[in-house]
Amino acid sequence: MLELSNLEVVYNDVILVLRGLSIEVPDEKIVALLGANGAGKTTTLRAISGLLDVHEGAITKGTVTYNGERVDTQKPSEIVQTGITQVMEGRRVFAELTIDENLRTGAFTNKDKKSVQDAYDKTMELFPVLKERRSHTAGYLSGGEQQMLAIGRAMMANPDLLILDEPSLGLAPLLVEQIRDIIVDINKSGVSVLLIEQNAAMALSISDYGYIMENGKIVLDGEAEKLRNDEDVQEFYLGLHTDESGERKSFRDVKHYKRRKRWLS
Amino acid sequence: MLANTPLGKLSPASLFVVGLAAAFVIFVIVQAITSPATLLQTVAASLGLGAVYSIIALGFVLIFKATQTINFAQGSLAVAGALFLSFAVSDGHIPFTTIANPLLNIGGPSWIPWVLSVFMALFFAAILGAIVERIAIRPMVGQPLFSVAVITLGLEFILRTLNNDTSETEFRSLEVPWGSEGFKIGDALINWSFVVSIALAIVSFIAVFLFYRSRLGIAMRAVAFDQEAAMAQGIDVGKVFAIAWIAGSMLATLGGIMGTQPPVKQTGAIDPQTATIAFRALPAVVLGGLDSASGALLGGLIVGFAEIFAGQYLSSYASTIGAGYPLIIPYVVMLIGLVVRPHGIFGTPEIRRV
Numbered sequence: 336m337l338e339l340s341n342l343e344v345v346y347n348d349v350i351l352v353l354r355g356l357s358i359e360v361p362d363e364k365i366v367a368l369l370g371a372n373g374a375g376k377t378t379t380l381r382a383i384s385g386l387l388d389v390h391e392g393a394i395t396k397g398t399v400t401y402n403g404e405r406v407d408t409q410k411p412s413e414i415v416q417t418g419i420t421q422v423m424e425g426r427r428v429f430a431e432l433t434i435d436e437n438l439r440t441g442a443f444t445n446k447d448k449k450s451v452q453d454a455y456d457k458t459m460e461l462f463p464v465l466k467e468r469r470s471h472t473a474g475y476l477s478g479g480e481q482q483m484l485a486i487g488r489a490m491m492a493n494p495d496l497l498i499l500d501e502p503s504l505g506l507a508p509l510l511v512e513q514i515r516d517i518i519v520d521i522n523k524s525g526v527s528v529l530l531i532e533q534n535a536a537m538a539l540s541i542s543d544y545g546y547i548m549e550n551g552k553i554v555l556d557g558e559a560e561k562l563r564n565d566e567d568v569q570e571f572y573l574g575l576h577t578d579e580s581g582e583r584k585s586f587r588d589v590k591h592y593k594r595r596k597r598w599l600s
Numbered sequence: 601m602l603a604n605t606p607l608g609k610l611s612p613a614s615l616f617v618v619g620l621a622a623a624f625v626i627f628v629i630v631q632a633i634t635s636p637a638t639l640l641q642t643v644a645a646s647l648g649l650g651a652v653y654s655i656i657a658l659g660f661v662l663i664f665k666a667t668q669t670i671n672f673a674q675g676s677l678a679v680a681g682a683l684f685l686s687f688a689v690s691d692g693h694i695p696f697t698t699i700a701n702p703l704l705n706i707g708g709p710s711w712i713p714w715v716l717s718v719f720m721a722l723f724f725a726a727i728l729g730a731i732v733e734r735i736a737i738r739p740m741v742g743q744p745l746f747s748v749a750v751i752t753l754g755l756e757f758i759l760r761t762l763n764n765d766t767s768e769t770e771f772r773s774l775e776v777p778w779g780s781e782g783f784k785i786g787d788a789l790i791n792w793s794f795v796v797s798i799a800l801a802i803v804s805f806i807a808v809f810l811f812y813r814s815r816l817g818i819a820m821r822a823v824a825f826d827q828e829a830a831m832a833q834g835i836d837v838g839k840v841f842a843i844a845w846i847a848g849s850m851l852a853t854l855g856g857i858m859g860t861q862p863p864v865k866q867t868g869a870i871d872p873q874t875a876t877i878a879f880r881a882l883p884a885v886v887l888g889g890l891d892s893a894s895g896a897l898l899g900g901l902i903v904g905f906a907e908i909f910a911g912q913y914l915s916s917y918a919s920t921i922g923a924g925y926p927l928i929i930p931y932v933v934m935l936i937g938l939v940v941r942p943h944g945i946f947g948t949p950e951i952r953r954v
């Protein structure tokens with residue numbers, strides 16, 4: 336199980352972005368982390384995978400533990416070795432490398448040839464499109480294919496926990512469905528998933544549990560089922576109701592308002 | 601490429617280059633008819649010089665690919681490796697010690713101990729490269745690239761001083777098994793060192809291309825393309841830096857050894873000028889494209905040909921253009937090349953950084 340507790344992250348020593356964030360990803364579950372632009376979702380992923388350094392960021396409070404072990408003090412390569420891999424926001428495939436070579440970078444931490452081959456075969460089974468183009472340069476793939484390559488690359492390390500940062504971004508509805516099904520398949524093979532999304536409908540349709548964050552904090556969490564039926568979530572994240580004024584208020588304002596109302600009654 | 605472009609669509613600069621190339625071809629044909637032996641000798645020397653430049657350029661490229669910095673210390677690394685070999689084969693002892701070089705007593709043909717000693721020098725170069733990277737470059741990961749480049753320039757001066765202090769004499773001979781021998785094709789005299797340089801360049805390039813397809817080589821190319829994404833895959837960027845410096849230092853050593861022989865130098869000795877071989881090869885790197893191994897090969901050959909041909913056929917004008925003119929030819933060629941292709945022949949237009 337992955338546990339983030341009371342995490343505080345600061346960029347450039349001054350910009351406080353995560354303000355006491357706590358989330359849990361139990362084994363073999365799909366957990367959704369939802370939030371609008373700038374909420375701090377990617378920052379959360381960087382904190383888990385040890386990539387804050389690259390962005391002049393640092394954890395100033397709180398801990399990240401994986402199966403009871405601290406990972407916030409480890410290097411990115413060590414974190415991958417403990418079984419956590421990621422699909423970065425914007426795919427970030429190595430455009431100048433071939434598809435096969437991209438996949439091999441994902442297996443970098445795995446020195447056992449047999450298990451790399453197994454992971455490779457499994458990936459090819461999951462993504463037949465990639466198989467046909469194994470020796471093509473990745474830069475020529477379409478956006479959807481690049482997303483599949485990015486997921487395939489992350490699977491090459493045989494992860495126990497896969498974190499995906501906005502995998503549906505910029506993809507046509509049909510492709511979003513395809514990616515969603517792939518995530519479900521991956522999860523069924525025993526891999527826990529932390530799914531970071533702005534597409535709440537997609538994320539909540541497959542996850543077991545969901546967190547909604549705003550301004551570096553969790554403002555709501557619960558079973559996915561419960562979140563799907565929550566009026567506010569429907570209004571602000573699933574786009575089922577539209578505000579009369581047409582203005583999207585902050586989710587937190589509504590919460591305060593509701594709390595106050597309950598308080599009065 | 602150029603062949604199926606209508607000439608009218610070319611920029612004036614490209615036209616100029618096409619014109620130069622055409623003039624060169626005509627010149628070569630005329631020479632082939634009037635004095636074939638001189639031409640053959642000149643071509644062989646050009647290939648020899650081009651090979652040495654290519655080897656050194658390849659070292660620059662590997663380090664640039666991994667770290668995005670030009671390593672200005674390449675020249676001193678070249679001299680350090682060559683000095684090591686000179687101590688081992690000409691003085692007959694392991695450098696910094698009084699232990700006799702055990703490889704010299706191996707027996708067999710005289711070139712065997714020499715070749716084994718070259719491997720020992722390469723091993724030393726690998727260690728030196730690793731140490732330098734660990735002490736001076738690794739702490740600078742993530743710092744502005746300009747600062748790192750200046751650090752390599754500082755390293756150049758430090759290593760050059762250390763080299764000069766250890767070398768004991770100003771001219772330290774570096775013996776090679778073929779001495780200054782050559783062989784004849786018709787009337788043309790071809791020095792064996794040309795052949796050795798070309799062979800070493802071929803081996804180096806094959807090695808680098810095989811490396812590029814290996815696990816670590818793919819990791820290096822991934823780091824070159826997107827450092828953060830590479831880290832996210834669990835690739836240890838520090839390790840990639842170290843490998844690049846080790847490989848770069850070994851290639852510098854090969855270049856340094858051959859840089860004491862014709863056609864680079866007639867003396868067969870390491871002297872204070874030897875370190876400048878890297879600066880002579882730099883135009884080849886820039887011309888070929890800083891991050892391209894094929895570019896290093898092609899750039900090295902173009903510059904080698906230009907320098908030797910100019911030295912051979914323009915010598916009667918030396919009183920007008922200055923006696924040292926062959927040495928500026930590489931930079932002239934580079935300038936012309938860059939006007940046409942600002943990123944070098946095979947260079948990636950956009951140099952990414954994190």
Ligand SMILES: Nc1ncnc2c1ncn2[C@@H]1O[C@H](COP(=O)(O)OP(=O)(O)OP(=O)(O)O)[C@@H](O)[C@H]1O
Pocket residue numbers: 346347350352370371372373374375376377378379390391424533
């Ligand atoms: N390297 C950085 N330096 C300073 N501030 C940063 C840096 N990276 C992100 N931030 C800030 O941190 C906040 C959270 O950014 P983050 O990228 O984590 O949000 P996000 O939820 O992933 O958004 P999106 O949905 O747009 O990807 C933003 O206000 C952003 O401007």
Ligand SMILES: [Mg+2]
Pocket residue numbers: 376377378424500
């Ligand atoms: Mg983000």
